[in-house]
Amino acid sequence: MTRQIKTGIVIFGFIVAFLLLHLTKILYPLEEFIRYALSPLGSVSTKIGTFVSRESRQMTENSESLDQIDELQRQLQHLSVDYVQLHALKEENEVLKRKLGFVEQQGYEAVVANVISRSVQPERSFFMIDRGSKNGLEIGMAVIFGDGIYIGKITKIYERTAIVTLTTDPSSRVAISLVGQNRLIGLVEGRGNGTALATLIPQEENIKVNDVLVTSGTEEKIPPNLVVGLINQIYVESTDPFKEANIEPVVQTAYLNIVAVLLPKALKPE
């Protein structure tokens, strides 16, 4: 028997054994341990990649205008969040005035996580974070950046890591509302390549360019009033009962290294 045939038998044996043990979940603890052990270096390599990406962007564009864009983007993020918070506070205040015995809404804790890896295909938008079910995370929880910019939700969970599907991924759907309205007006669907579209917005809904879209709070684990994006173009078809709008994200997810997962306080691990 030649060396190659022996090697082939060993490889096939390994593949079959690994698949069987994986499918029967016998290897699950070991797999979780390996994933956990690999994640710190994954976070470092992602940071290096993001750094190279930023530097490359700065080299290709005029650095001065880039700084201005970054500064304006930061201001936009803060203003959007402030605007939403202000509206939310105003509304909350009115409700409190109206209603005695008001029960304060369940609060959320933020679990900070590092990005370990990102999807390679440009049309898909996923990333893996270094927090998982052991940290109290669950599928469907909202992932945010900064004070309240919604960037996606958890779609797959392991013990110590989780996969986040970003708003721009074609499989992503999130219920939206206009700031201060607290009612569902449509959905934001990912379109790939960093773009998203607000769909199923009724024709009678009054939306304008530069309106801030926020989460509606109708999804179980996603709180209301998280900024999803700004409307930058509206498509109206007179024969269609719904209109659509292009969404401009307020944060560039390609450069994020640290994010936060919103965890209802009731689910906080011991």
Add this chain to the structure above:
Amino acid sequence: MRTSSYFTVFSMALMLGYYEGSMLGSLPGYFIFFRPVLPFLIFCFLLNRSQAAYLVAGISGFVVDFISATPSGFITARWLLVALIIDFVQNYVITNKSLYGSWLMAVIARIADGILTIMIYIVFNFIWGGLFIIEPVIFQIPILFVDLIVISILFLSVSLLTKRFLTFIPFEKNRYGS
């Protein structure tokens, strides 16, 4: 292999795995075509280090399988099988160590990887209803082109720096350099 060689191969495999599994998604877009694992496997076989090639395929595949954000579809198995195919090819088909031979091996490796990817895609998505995402076939052409450049650089570097392979044959010798 010596212990130091194991250490070098292990470190190299980890680096390549982290590059393809983690860093690649964050790097600027044009890096997407630079996938160094398969050219490095071929390079190991060219140096008659088949054990190192299998180790690199296994370890880097493991890293990608565990930390890639998108489901990679048991890439460890894919790369080990590609290494096995290249091992057969370099022992029974392309037995000479030439630049053209290494190019041919790079083409065979990429095609084998593509076929295995499609097979895994079919099994995962239609039988198990998985979420394995396949890259467009058109993507493989620039990747293969970059593979050829990488393998050429590696081959020529070793030829020129270590005189391991003959870069030219003196006139007074026959075509086999003896």
